Amino acid sequence: MASDAHGDEGGLVFHPMDQFIVKPLFGGGTDVGLFTITNVTLWMALAVVAVFALLVVGTKSRAMIPSRGQSIAEMAYLFIYKMVEDVAGKDAVKFFPYIMTLFMFIVMANFLGLLPMSFTTTSHFAVTAVLALAVFLTVTITGFVLHGAKFLGLFWVSSAPLPLRPILAIIELISYFVRPVSHCIRLAGNIMAGHAVIKVFAGFAAIAAVSPLAIVAITAMYGLEVLVAFIQAYVFTILTCVYLHDALHPSH
Template sequence: MASEAHGAEEGGLVFHPMDQFIVKPLFGGDEIAWYTITNVTLWMALAVVAIIAMMVVGTSRRAMIPSRSQSIGELAYGFIYKMVEDVAGKDAVKFFPYIMTLFLFIVFANFLGLIPMSFTTTSHFAVTIALALLVFVTVTAVGFIKNGMSFLGLFWVSSAPLALRPILAIIELISYFVRPVSHSIRLAGNVMAGHAVIKVFAGFAALAVVSPVSILAITAMYGLEVLVAFIQAYVFTILTCVYLKDALHPSH
């Protein structure tokens, strides 16, 4: 912010849209270790607190005529439950609590990141790759526990011509191990790109000539990011259901 103000005073325009993603220790200092409490830690904790507030506290006094928080909680519950049942099948309902937790954490982290001066935890690959790896390991473990070595049938395309099956098996195997990469990059990349664009438009707001246009652009991008915050949580969750379906029913 200081460099932006200095640039504005000199008649220029200097801003750094990626500075908003810098991880900083919460209680001062420059070094960050695995145990350091950072701004990422704070906003992840706030996401958990927000989930507890809505799903536990908000629904503690259930009534026939639901309160606003109870209505939102019941809507989220029904939405994810139906998604799991429709995409992965009824035998996947036992994994509903895990998938519901994933969705709520991502959607709350995304929405909290839209608060001015906040920090968007899902813009960091360290966070999204951890979520994607948890899904990958869980799905793979479920696949082998439920199906044994038959789980490897996921990579053998029996409907293809025999000569092509080994080649397709290699392609399927590679695509399977790429899943956590694409799963995590899709979420972090979309969230990061949107916030960076908003920051760029905000930098141009300092110029009187383009200030009205910049403010309109910021408003439009902010509205789009509200939509993206939900859509990216939905996409991450539905892909988790698709991967779970492959683990429960690996045969092509």
């Protein structure tokens, strides 16, 4: 990593965004097709394996005195279940498996991205956009299936003065369709920014004069990124619960 900081002329050159380049795992080329197995594919698969290992293998014994893995799995289960029940309501519990899957995949992908030589899949808008669109479509379809045309009451602010209601309806409609955009950008943007800053500090670590300060900065940023990895998964999940609540209870 330190060697990447020096250019051909001996100057200091940073490439903090190189870590986000999608590369094929096989063939040695740079072209990425629809079915090309890439570093993104690999680390997404590893995130799925990690979730399976924690929730299935880790809880296989179901011991009265739980192991560490079982304790973590049980805490995650109760944490998300309580979130769904409190934010979206008890009638949203049937969506708990989907929301739990979302949270566990995102948090595992975030934490795996903090490993040396790893690839952070949630730093790519292509990944987070698919997750956000899945939430958007699930919420929208659920709203129309359960309420039909009454779901449009979500955009009609009946408590506002009548002359303002059409204007507010347009604002609410725009806000609704902006949801998946902000949902995906928030996650990918925060993860990408933190990793880029760490790479910049790592470049400064190649300079002897500022190396100690750079190492301290890297350590501090890494600790912050561990916190961000969990917080961003939590934010994505709780916003999903908020949107689901709107689908189940659309009237203002």
